[in-house]
Amino acid sequence: MAIEIREVNKSFGEAAVLRDVSVDVTSGSLTALLGPSGGGKSTLLRVIAGLERPDSGQVLISGRDATRLPPQRRGVGFVFQHYAAFKHMTVFDNVAFGLKIRKRPKDEIRRKVEELLELVHLDRFAARYPAQLSGGQRQRMALARALAVEPEVLLLDEPFGALDAQVRKELRTWLRRLHDEVHVTTVFVTHDQEEAIEVADTIVVLADGVVQQAGAPGDIYDNPASPFVMRFLGPVTEIGGRLLRPHDVEVSTEPGPDTTPAVITRVVRLGFEIRVEFKVRETGEERQAWAQLTRESVERIRAESGTEIHVRPALSAATVPAS
Numbered sequence: 001m002a003i004e005i006r007e008v009n010k011s012f013g014e015a016a017v018l019r020d021v022s023v024d025v026t027s028g029s030l031t032a033l034l035g036p037s038g039g040g041k042s043t044l045l046r047v048i049a050g051l052e053r054p055d056s057g058q059v060l061i062s063g064r065d066a067t068r069l070p071p072q073r074r075g076v077g078f079v080f081q082h083y084a085a086f087k088h089m090t091v092f093d094n095v096a097f098g099l100k101i102r103k104r105p106k107d108e109i110r111r112k113v114e115e116l117l118e119l120v121h122l123d124r125f126a127a128r129y130p131a132q133l134s135g136g137q138r139q140r141m142a143l144a145r146a147l148a149v150e151p152e153v154l155l156l157d158e159p160f161g162a163l164d165a166q167v168r169k170e171l172r173t174w175l176r177r178l179h180d181e182v183h184v185t186t187v188f189v190t191h192d193q194e195e196a197i198e199v200a201d202t203i204v205v206l207a208d209g210v211v212q213q214a215g216a217p218g219d220i221y222d223n224p225a226s227p228f229v230m231r232f233l234g235p236v237t238e239i240g241g242r243l244l245r246p247h248d249v250e251v252s253t254e255p256g257p258d259t260t261p262a263v264i265t266r267v268v269r270l271g272f273e274i275r276v277e278f279k280v281r282e283t284g285e286e287r288q289a290w291a292q293l294t295r296e297s298v299e300r301i302r303a304e305s306g307t308e309i310h311v312r313p314a315l316s317a318a319t320v321p322a323s
């Protein structure tokens, strides 16, 4: 089910939180709303859900104007960061809840819940209570509960936000796989660019209430529309007044066309990749920059502190003006 957000504006008092936001979410896709804190991600998700009414603009779900529909008539399921499970109910009953209030036949409920618990790898935990689950298991239960009523759209607000880094990583891989199995149109909010790049088909970068860029993760990473997006999506360094990815810096011991002289200040070995920090002298000023190199290239140029080098953006590098 496709979602179209058309020129949505939303203010709280004087503060404009969404400004002319237009986003297309393709049917069956997994879309990340990515951006810094306070950028408007949750508000946009709540507008899609029907929990906030936009001041102007439209939300179309499957081509139908849903702007004024109440949440329960939009066919959307939600999972929020601090998911409130029913503590007095077992995992099975938590997942069955939405089906019970819809008065589905008992047999159907059992079949459905068992199938979902298997899908989220909680089949062995059906009889437990939420307090007896780990944080990651509880989030998976929340997803199973949201999926139980077969929503056409699944909205996840920082679904793994409260969990530690290791569990987050496991759950993102798992979410991707789950999505590949069930194909429900999913929109999730995250401020973690790695999470967005790894999981999503499409990333919408939202900051200051404005869509800064939208596209496939690879496109946004390689062709950022602005210095802001470039910095937000990954590491950057600056050479010759341009921002580029540190793995796109070419380092040589000889000067060449368009190279800038530099002196290595530090070599940091992080496994296969090596971070080479250097001082560049440009227009009479000294600045720090760095390159991410492989072991081979570091050996080739005999990089160590004090080595004189010449740097330039690789020919294939995507760069944006630094300011």
Ligand SMILES: Nc1ncnc2c1ncn2[C@@H]1O[C@H](COP(=O)(O)OP(=O)(O)OP(=O)(O)O)[C@@H](O)[C@H]1O
Pocket (backbone or CB within 6 Å): 012, 017, 035, 036, 037, 038, 039, 040, 041, 042, 043, 044, 191
């Ligand atoms: N109900 C509300 N009343 C007043 N201001 C609000 C309300 N909801 C959100 N805001 C403000 O709107 C702005 C955007 O908030 P929102 O939660 O959408 O951002 P976000 O990008 O999701 O941030 P975070 O990652 O911190 O959750 C913030 O400045 C916030 O304080």
